[in-house]
Amino acid sequence: MLPRHARVVARLLERLPGVGERTAARYVLHLLSSEPALTTALARALEELHVRVRPCERCGNLAEVDPERVESPILCDICADPRRDGSLLCVVARVQDLSAIERSGAMRGRYFVLGKLVSPLEGVGPDDLPLERLRARIVEEGVREVIVATPPSVDGEATALLLARELAQTGAQVSRIASGVPHGSDLEFADQVTLGRAIAGRRTGGA
Numbered sequence: 001m002l003p004r005h006a007r008v009v010a011r012l013l014e015r016l017p018g019v020g021e022r023t024a025a026r027y028v029l030h031l032l033s034s035e036p037a038l039t040t041a042l043a044r045a046l047e048e049l050h051v052r053v054r055p056c057e058r059c060g061n062l063a064e065v066d067p068e069r070v071e072s073p074i075l076c077d078i079c080a081d082p083r084r085d086g087s088l089l090c091v092v093a094r095v096q097d098l099s100a101i102e103r104s105g106a107m108r109g110r111y112f113v114l115g116k117l118v119s120p121l122e123g124v125g126p127d128d129l130p131l132e133r134l135r136a137r138i139v140e141e142g143v144r145e146v147i148v149a150t151p152p153s154v155d156g157e158a159t160a161l162l163l164a165r166e167l168a169q170t171g172a173q174v175s176r177i178a179s180g181v182p183h184g185s186d187l188e189f190a191d192q193v194t195l196g197r198a199i200a201g202r203r204t205g206g207a
């Protein structure tokens with residue numbers, strides 16, 4: 001049994017994904033047997049995480065900010081990169097999905113992170129999605145094609161259908177990434193080649 005404070009730290013670590021009771025205890029014991037400088041550095045870095053890394057105000061991706069001089073709007077590297085194709089916008093559910101698509105190297109355009117998917121079971125409806133902001137971006141930035149890269153799950157498909165309908169009036173073509181990513185799986189865990197193919201083989205119409 002670990003001493004009380006060590007258990008406090010272990011309980012906190014257990015709140016991270018993939019960390020169970022045993023792994024948390026292993027981490028705590030490892031930290032206690034390492035140089036104290038490691039825990040100090042870790043604590044400092046964690047404390048600054050929310051201060052230095054903030055959501056991009058344009059797309060929802062994560063952006064590095066200098067806390068001394070916060071620029072407005074806060075933009076991520078992708079939004080700030082003039083070499084990106086502004087006519088192509090990829091809509092994803094989460095930042096993890098954006099990172100997975102970036103790793104595949106198949107996307108030349110920019111992104112929009114929805115933050116959630118419509119889910120009747122969890123009580124998330126169309127009004128809970130940032131559709132107004134998405135439409136505004138499409139119009140303001142002259143987006144010609146919206147690639148919907150929501151996951152191949154029930155909620156992901158429902159969201160893709162909703163987007164095809166809701167974005168029709170913007171004049172942008174709405175396409176859906178091709179299947180190939182196993183149904184119900186997270187894009188995050190799809191391999192880069194599969195994801196690259198899914199984007200290259202995207203389809204328009206009928207969602």
Ligand SMILES: [Zn+2]
Pocket residue numbers: 056057058059060061075076077078079080
């Ligand atoms: Zn951005």
